[in-house]
Amino acid sequence: MKGISIKELAKRFNTTEKKIKEILSEWGIEGKNDYITEDALKIIEEVLLEEQKEKKNGAQRGKTVYIPQEVTVRELANILEVPANQIMADLLKKGLMVTINHSVPYEVAVEIAKSYGFTVQTDSQQQESVKKPVEEKSEESSENLQPRPPVVVVMGHVDHGKTTLLDTIRKTNVAAREKGGITQHIGASMVELPDGRKITFLDTPGHEAFTSLRARGAQVTDIAVLVVAADDGVMPQTIEAINHARAFNLPIIVAVNKIDKPDADPQKVRRELSELGLIPEEWGGDTIFVDISAKTGKNVDTLLEYILLLAELLELKADPTKKAKGVIIEAKLDKQRGPVATVLVQEGTLRVGDVFVAGVTYGRVRAMIDDKGRNIKEAGPSTPVEVLGFEDLPIPGDTLKVVDDEKTARELAEENRTKLQQQEKAPKALSLEDLYKKIQEGEVEELRLIIKADTVGSVEALKKALSEIKVEDINIRILHADVGAITENDVILAKATGAIVIGFNTRPDVKAREAMEREKVDVRLYNIIYEVVDDVKKALKGLLKPIEKEVVLGSAEVRATFKIKGVGTVAGCYVLEGKIVRNARARLIRDGVVIYDGKIESLKRFKEDVQEVARGFECGVKLKDYNDVKVGDIIECYEVKLEERQI
Numbered sequence: 001m002k003g004i005s006i007k008e009l010a011k012r013f014n015t016t017e018k019k020i021k022e023i024l025s026e027w028g029i030e031g032k033n034d035y036i037t038e039d040a041l042k043i044i045e046e047v048l049l050e051e052q053k054e055k056k057n058g059a060q061r062g063k064t065v066y067i068p069q070e071v072t073v074r075e076l077a078n079i080l081e082v083p084a085n086q087i088m089a090d091l092l093k094k095g096l097m098v099t100i101n102h103s104v105p106y107e108v109a110v111e112i113a114k115s116y117g118f119t120v121q122t123d124s125q126q127q128e129s130v131k132k133p134v135e136e137k138s139e140e141s142s143e144n145l146q147p148r149p150p151v152v153v154v155m156g157h158v159d160h161g162k163t164t165l166l167d168t169i170r171k172t173n174v175a176a177r178e179k180g181g182i183t184q185h186i187g188a189s190m191v192e193l194p195d196g197r198k199i200t201f202l203d204t205p206g207h208e209a210f211t212s213l214r215a216r217g218a219q220v221t222d223i224a225v226l227v228v229a230a231d232d233g234v235m236p237q238t239i240e241a242i243n244h245a246r247a248f249n250l251p252i253i254v255a256v257n258k259i260d261k262p263d264a265d266p267q268k269v270r271r272e273l274s275e276l277g278l279i280p281e282e283w284g285g286d287t288i289f290v291d292i293s294a295k296t297g298k299n300v301d302t303l304l305e306y307i308l309l310l311a312e313l314l315e316l317k318a319d320p321t322k323k324a325k326g327v328i329i330e331a332k333l334d335k336q337r338g339p340v341a342t343v344l345v346q347e348g349t350l351r352v353g354d355v356f357v358a359g360v361t362y363g364r365v366r367a368m369i370d371d372k373g374r375n376i377k378e379a380g381p382s383t384p385v386e387v388l389g390f391e392d393l394p395i396p397g398d399t400l401k402v403v404d405d406e407k408t409a410r411e412l413a414e415e416n417r418t419k420l421q422q423q424e425k426a427p428k429a430l431s432l433e434d435l436y437k438k439i440q441e442g443e444v445e446e447l448r449l450i451i452k453a454d455t456v457g458s459v460e461a462l463k464k465a466l467s468e469i470k471v472e473d474i475n476i477r478i479l480h481a482d483v484g485a486i487t488e489n490d491v492i493l494a495k496a497t498g499a500i501v502i503g504f505n506t507r508p509d510v511k512a513r514e515a516m517e518r519e520k521v522d523v524r525l526y527n528i529i530y531e532v533v534d535d536v537k538k539a540l541k542g543l544l545k546p547i548e549k550e551v552v553l554g555s556a557e558v559r560a561t562f563k564i565k566g567v568g569t570v571a572g573c574y575v576l577e578g579k580i581v582r583n584a585r586a587r588l589i590r591d592g593v594v595i596y597d598g599k600i601e602s603l604k605r606f607k608e609d610v611q612e613v614a615r616g617f618e619c620g621v622k623l624k625d626y627n628d629v630k631v632g633d634i635i636e637c638y639e640v641k642l643e644e645r646q647i
């Protein structure tokens, strides 16, 4: 393992190479060829971070800063006079993966400022056009933080038992049975153990659910349970799920399922997952593995115990006394009840009568129904509840915030609408063309890639070739690499993580195509490894030219041919779709094979020269420098556009 170079490390911590070498010798660590191993890196990082904080704390202790409600990483870094990288590292530790222009939740920003020894002034005299959310006053009172139940997503390969596990957990949910509740599907459910401890599960199994919520900026889950069937072992979606969880730094507990089956081999699952970096605790690693049978219920209680244990280690806390804040998990229009949405309360307590803003809509909580179908009056942190009283249908992934009055709610919703419109104008996902610009602006510090290829060999070759690219200090991180078509999941993951999808001898499927359009994710298709490497290198150096995009204008079938003296062969055609345009580019297709690629030289309708001929009409086409046209050939007319993006 190569590790990280001393030079890179010095840059990351804004210090000198000499300083790093000093720490190395102090700790008796040797750097080979100026490279440090991963283990040594951890020690150095800790020493440097501590030193940096100490220094800051000393200098800043007592200094008062004002942090606006809406603050980006860059702005916070400026206010605290700390490198933006450092702030991003602090956020990552709190499970928030952001770039320099992302906004930082206010309460997190305050926490970070305090960790650097600042006193935070909340009561600003500054004039603000935006109404400050009301919870700001209570933001300071972190003494009310109390443990909250973990929010868990169950993931894994098809048929490995995700749904069965969720059903079993809900059925053995003692508290619910005693209270006679009937489980309702509301998008998430809360399980209560006999001793009163609770766990919230997202109802929709699979990583797609949380990744698409995450793509909209919502950090919903705390823990991922990876279900792997012991009779089947690690399968493609197991790997996909691991990569999705890792992309968001979500801790994973492995549930080795179906151990009741005679051909179950839980040890094989351990071996396979170890190869993927999930090493069982019993083998000296730090991943919890629990052998279960979702069908018989065996060890499911142990699994729940481990989830709670991990939750304790994660110190999940929230302040139930604050005004509520939550995430929309699901939303639907109900004929009788109007817009209904499931909200996962993340902070504070949501109460009937509360006025709220939720993305571009707002409302007042008219009623709340829990996952057992009961009407409830209030819901605390990590509780999923169905909420009635929205003005309009909210969007899953949007945040719901309780505010003081309806006027504020309406104004904030309007503001969010304006922001959304602005965002929609600018493509948000990263493209290879604008990578260089973003690197220069400090918005991107690593290039994240998702690779899909035709064979395992190609995947490996691409991974190797890409990992060898070294341009400045930009890191290339492969979030997911697999065999097969580019899927909607790949696109959603790319969107959520700011990654680029590379397809090698493979194409996006229909759903992926739709998602690409919708999410404006950069998907690149190649069939030569060298070109992938070359494009990535050029992008990192800012040399990549805009992509030429081909747009098919229309196609026509050749129904007759005419030899005309001095002109050549003219094809009598019928336009099947779109239109045929004079002087446009065209190719001739015979039995699915392109046999000519050139230009439409002349286009006529009843001997008249015309500019274009639409679908359903006949026309005469002469292809430039080509006469071997035959009846039954297809003429496809197209144009090549340069993407409008600037490098």
Ligand SMILES: Nc1nc2c(ncn2[C@@H]2O[C@H](COP(=O)(O)OP(=O)(O)OP(=O)(O)O)[C@@H](O)[C@H]2O)c(=O)[nH]1
Pocket (backbone or CB within 6 Å): 156, 157, 158, 159, 160, 161, 162, 163, 164, 165, 205, 257, 258, 259, 260, 261, 292, 293, 294, 295, 296
């Ligand atoms: N023997 C045995 N069968 C199980 C166990 N868990 C699940 N199954 C069976 O495996 C099959 C698939 O289970 P599901 O729970 O539907 O799997 P899933 O992962 O939710 O599948 P998808 O929703 O299709 O992704 C069903 O026939 C279950 O009855 C188990 O612990 N033991």
